[in-house]
Amino acid sequence: MFLLFFAVWVILNGKVTAEICIFGVLISAALFYFMCRYMEYSLKKELLLFRLVPLFIRYFGVLVKEIVKANVCVLKIILSPELQPEPAFVYFDTAFQTGLAKVLLANSITLTPGTITVSVEDDRFCVHCLDKELAEGMEDSVFVKLLEEMEEVEARWTR
Missing domain, CATH: 3.30.70 (Alpha-Beta Plaits)
Structure with a gap:
């Protein structure tokens, strides 16, 4: 799921730079943590x-x-x-x-x-x-x- 979040982030941004990738990893990790913690995802x-x-x-x-x-x-x-x-x-x-x-x-x-x-x-x-x-x-x-x-x-x- 983390990889899916990251892929969607990169696709929606339209270009790949170091800043976009770092921010995408952080956002994807936060979403994944939220899903595991509060939505009973595992x-x-x-x-x-x-x-x-x-x-x-x-x-x-x-x-x-x-x-x-x-x-x-x-x-x-x-x-x-x-x-x-x-x-x-x-x-x-x-x-x-x-x-x-x-x-x-x-x-x-x-x-x-x-x-x-x-x-x-x-x-x-x-x-x-x-x-x-x-x-x-x-x-x-x-x-x-x-x-x-x-x-x-x-x-x-x-x-």
Whole structure:
């Protein structure tokens, strides 16, 4: 974070001189100290974020793949008059410890065509699916497994 503050300082100043760099280091250090002291920021949290970056990238790749698969499925339903969709509500429980994992899963489900997260109460999700085919295996989906893996990494790192 210190380096980010310093980089923003240099970019906003538009030129690099010894005085600007020294003043930038002092301002960046003061901001970093303030964040650590009063905003519960820690270097450990920042390092955890770097550990989670590969998992977030993998999660984003899986999300794009699932969106494409769901688009094809919804397209089949729309373009085939003989296929009648069978809408369904799916209820399932998760063992997520953090609110971030719940929000990511709920938003990922909603971003995927043909499914909408209706509610999340505690660990119970209610999802409306356009067709039963889209509802299959939702509680054991790749999203859930990746989010559980992220939580495991976070739990190991914060002990």
